[in-house]
Amino acid sequence: MAILINRNTKLITIGLTGKQGSFHTLQSRDYGTNVVGGVTPGKGGTIHEGIPVFNTTYEAVKETGANAAMVFVPPPFAADSILECIDAEIPLIIAITEGIPVLDMIKVKAALKGSKSRLIGPNCPGVITPGECKIGIMPGQIHMPGNVGVISRSGTLTYEAVFQLTQREIGQSTCVGIGGDPVNGTNFIDILEMFEKDPETKAVIMIGEIGGTAETDAARWIRKHMTKPVVSFIAGAAAPKGKRMGHAGAIISGEDDSAESKFKVLQECGVTIARSPAELGQKVQEVLKK
Amino acid sequence: MNVHEYQAKELMRQFGISVLKGGVAETAAQAVEVAKTLDTKVWVVKAQIHAGGRGKGGGVKLAKSLEEVEKISKEILGMQLVTHQTGPEGKKVLKVLIEQGCDIDHEYYCGIVLDRTVGKLAFMVSTEGGMDIEKVAHDTPEKIIKAHIEPCVGYTSAVGRKLGYALGLKGETLNKAMKFFEGLYKLYTEKDCSIAEINPLVTTKAGDVLALDGKLNFDDNALFRHPEIEAMRDITEESAQELEAGKFGLSYISLDGNIGCLVNGAGLAMGTLDILKLHGGTPANFLDVGGGATKETVEKAFSIILEDKNVKAILVNIFGGIMKCDIIARGVVDAAREMGLKVPLVVRLEGTNVALGKKILSESGLKITAAGDLADAAQKAVAAAKGAK
Numbered sequence: 001m002a003i004l005i006n007r008n009t010k011l012i013t014i015g016l017t018g019k020q021g022s023f024h025t026l027q028s029r030d031y032g033t034n035v036v037g038g039v040t041p042g043k044g045g046t047i048h049e050g051i052p053v054f055n056t057t058y059e060a061v062k063e064t065g066a067n068a069a070m071v072f073v074p075p076p077f078a079a080d081s082i083l084e085c086i087d088a089e090i091p092l093i094i095a096i097t098e099g100i101p102v103l104d105m106i107k108v109k110a111a112l113k114g115s116k117s118r119l120i121g122p123n124c125p126g127v128i129t130p131g132e133c134k135i136g137i138m139p140g141q142i143h144m145p146g147n148v149g150v151i152s153r154s155g156t157l158t159y160e161a162v163f164q165l166t167q168r169e170i171g172q173s174t175c176v177g178i179g180g181d182p183v184n185g186t187n188f189i190d191i192l193e194m195f196e197k198d199p200e201t202k203a204v205i206m207i208g209e210i211g212g213t214a215e216t217d218a219a220r221w222i223r224k225h226m227t228k229p230v231v232s233f234i235a236g237a238a239a240p241k242g243k244r245m246g247h248a249g250a251i252i253s254g255e256d257d258s259a260e261s262k263f264k265v266l267q268e269c270g271v272t273i274a275r276s277p278a279e280l281g282q283k284v285q286e287v288l289k290k
Numbered sequence: 291m292n293v294h295e296y297q298a299k300e301l302m303r304q305f306g307i308s309v310l311k312g313g314v315a316e317t318a319a320q321a322v323e324v325a326k327t328l329d330t331k332v333w334v335v336k337a338q339i340h341a342g343g344r345g346k347g348g349g350v351k352l353a354k355s356l357e358e359v360e361k362i363s364k365e366i367l368g369m370q371l372v373t374h375q376t377g378p379e380g381k382k383v384l385k386v387l388i389e390q391g392c393d394i395d396h397e398y399y400c401g402i403v404l405d406r407t408v409g410k411l412a413f414m415v416s417t418e419g420g421m422d423i424e425k426v427a428h429d430t431p432e433k434i435i436k437a438h439i440e441p442c443v444g445y446t447s448a449v450g451r452k453l454g455y456a457l458g459l460k461g462e463t464l465n466k467a468m469k470f471f472e473g474l475y476k477l478y479t480e481k482d483c484s485i486a487e488i489n490p491l492v493t494t495k496a497g498d499v500l501a502l503d504g505k506l507n508f509d510d511n512a513l514f515r516h517p518e519i520e521a522m523r524d525i526t527e528e529s530a531q532e533l534e535a536g537k538f539g540l541s542y543i544s545l546d547g548n549i550g551c552l553v554n555g556a557g558l559a560m561g562t563l564d565i566l567k568l569h570g571g572t573p574a575n576f577l578d579v580g581g582g583a584t585k586e587t588v589e590k591a592f593s594i595i596l597e598d599k600n601v602k603a604i605l606v607n608i609f610g611g612i613m614k615c616d617i618i619a620r621g622v623v624d625a626a627r628e629m630g631l632k633v634p635l636v637v638r639l640e641g642t643n644v645a646l647g648k649k650i651l652s653e654s655g656l657k658i659t660a661a662g663d664l665a666d667a668a669q670k671a672v673a674a675a676k677g678a679k
Contacts, residue, residue, distance in 0.1 A: 099511045101509050101515075102482075102509050103479060103509070103512065106404070106410060107441050109409035109410075110441045137611065138611055139612070139641055139642055141642075142641065153557065154556065154557020154558070155555050155581075156553075156554055156555025156557055157555065157557035157558050157561050159609045159611055159641065160561070160609055160664065163609070163640060164663075182406045183404065209557065210560075233561070235557050235560040235564060236560045236564070237564045238560075238566070238567040238573065239560055239563060239576070276564070278565060278663060
C-alpha cells in the first residue's frame with residue numbers, strides 16, 4: 001500500500017542526461033525503482049545507461065506507459081518541463097529542482113488545477129516508499145519499511161528523522177518531501193489525508209519550518225479529520241528575524257508565523273510536539289505505544 | 291534582492307506609475323544641483339538605505355530653501371542611520387534622494403505580494419497609509435482590502451475598481467488610481483518582484499495619485515533573466531562575509547553567539563541552531579554548505595567561521611546523503627591543519643560513508659571531539675564553548 005509510489009510505479013526522468021539527473025536516476029534504479037525512460041530534447045532515440053531517451057514527455061509516456069516523472073531540469077526551464085508533464089497527463093510529477101522563480105510556479109499551480117497530475121515539490125528531496133520505490137535524492141540505505149509516514153519541508157531534517165526511526169527499528173510507510181518553496185504543488189494537508197486513508201500508516205511525523213501558514217492550516221485539519229497520532233517539529237525557533245524590508249509578507253496571512261506560534265497551534269490541535277529535532281524518534285516511539 | 295527607493299522610482303516611471311520629480315546625490319553640492327532642477331518651493335531630502343523607518347530615525351527631512359537642502363544633505367550624508375530595521379549599529383548613508391514637495395490630500399497603503407495559501411499574487415490596499423501597516427493589519431484587519439489576481443488572466447479593471455472604490459476614490463482620481471494599480475502589477479510581473487510596497491500612496495490637492503515612497507524586492511531566483519535589475523545591486527548594503535560565502539555556494543548568516551556551525555541542508559542547519567539554544571548555547575552563525583560541497587568549499591566555510599572572533603567552539607553537523615561523510619572529514623581535517631585550530635571542534639557525522647569519515651577524523655591526530663547523535667553533538671558543543679571562556 002503506502003502512498004504515492006510503490007512497486008508498480010514506472011518512472012521517467014526529465015533531464016535524464018544531465019549530471020544530477022543521471023546520477024540520481026541510477027541511484028533510484030539501484031534502489032529498485034522501475035526506471036522506464038528519460039527525456040532530453042535533442043537526444044531522443046539514444047540509450048543512456050540502458051535507459052531509452054525521448055525528445056518529449058508525450059513520446060516518453062506513449063512509449064513506456066510511465067506513471068511518474070522526476071524533474072531535474074535547471075531552474076530557468078524547469079517550470080516549462082513541469083507544464084509539459086501536466087499536459088502529458090502524468091499522474092505524479094516530482095520536481096527536485098531548486099531555484100525556480102516564484103512567478104513561474106504561480107503559473108504551474110494554476111495549470112495543475114483541474115489537471116490529471118499531482119506535483120510534489122519543487123525544491124524537495126523527493127518521495128520514497130522504503131523497500132519498494134525511491135524517486136529523489138535521499139539516501140536510500142537509512143530507510144526501512146514500516147508504518148510511520150513522514151512529511152517534511154526540509155531535506156536533511158527528513159533524513160535526520162528517518163534515521164532516528166530506523167535506529168529504533170521503527171520503519172516508514174512513505175516519506176514525502178513537499179519542498180521548501182513558497183509555491184509548491186502539494187501541501188501538508190494533501191499528504192496527511194493520504195496517510196489517514198492508508199491502512200499501512202499508523203503514525204505520522206510532520207516537519208515544518210518558520211514562515212507561511214501551511215503548518216497551522218495542517219494542525220487545524222488534523223484536529224478535525226485525523227485519527228492517527230502526529231508528531232511534529234518546527235525548525236527555526238532560533239533563526240534570526242532578519243532585517244526585513246517590507247511588511248507585506250506578514251500582513252497577507254494576518255497570522256504569526258514564528259516557530260513558537262506554530263508549536264502552540266499544533267499543540268492545541270492535539271499534535272505531539274518535539275521541541276528538539278533530536279526527540280522525533282523517541283516521541284514517535286511514545287505515541288505508538290499508547 | 292533589494293534596491294533603493296530612487297531605483298524603485300526609476301522603475302516605476304518606466305511603467306507609467308506617477309512619482310514625484312527628483313534625483314539622487316552623493317554630496318551636498320550635488321544635492322543642491324538636483325534641487326535647482328526641480329520646480330518647487332519645498333524639497334524633501336531622503337536618506338537612501340535598504341531599510342524602512344527612515345523618517346523616524348531622522349533620515350527624511352523637509353528643506354525650504356537651497357541653503358537648507360545643502361545643510362540637511364550634509365547632515366544626512368555619512369550619518370549612521372538607525373531604524374527598527376537596521377539593528378542598533380545602524381547603516382551609513384551614502385546617497386540622498388532630493389524630491390520636490392507636494393500637497394498631500396490623503397495617504398493610503400498599496401502593496402502586491404504572493405499569497406502563499408492560494409499560490410496567487412494579491413493586491414492589498416488600505417486607507418490607513420503612512421502608518422505601521424503591520425499594526426493596522428493586526429488591530430483592524432477589516433481596514434486591509436485584498437484582491438487576488440488570477441495568474442492566467444492578469445490585472446483587470448474589475449480588480450482596479452474593487453481597490454479604488456474600497457479606498458473611497460471617485461471620478462478622475464479613481465481613474466488615475468486604476469492606472470497606478472495596473473502599472474504596479476505590470477512592473478511586478480515583468481521584473482519578477484517578490485514585494486512591491488507603496489506606503490504611502492497619496493492623493494494630492496491637485497487630484498494626482500502618486501507613490502510618495504516605494505519599496506521593491508526582487509526574486510533572487512529570477513535575476514538570471516533580469517540583468518538590468520542585477521545591475522542595480524548595491525554591494526555596500528550587503529554583508530561582505532555573506533557575499534563571499536555565496537560565491538562558494540555557501541549560505542551564511544552571521545549571528546551574535548559563540549558556537550560556529552557548519553551544517554548541510556537549510557532545515558538541518560536551522561534545526562542545529564534550535565538544538566544549541568535548547569541546550570543553553572548560542573550559535574555564531576547559520577551556515578549551510580549545500581548538497582554539492584567539495585573539500586574546497588568545506589575549507590572556505592571553515593575559514594569564514596574562524597574569521598568571527600566571537601567563535602569559542604565549532605560544531606560540524608553533517609547528515610550525508612548525497613554529500614559523503616569522508617569528503618567532509620577530509621575538508622575538516624585539511625582546514626584545521628592549514629588554519630591552525632585554536633578552538634574546540636565537535637564533529638557529528640552520519641549517513642553515507644560514515645565509517646570512513648570517522649576513521650579519517652580519528653587518524654588525523656587532531657583534537658576533535660566526536661559526537662554520537664544530534665543531542666550529544668549539541669551538548670558537547672555547548673560544553674566546549676563554555677569551557678573555552
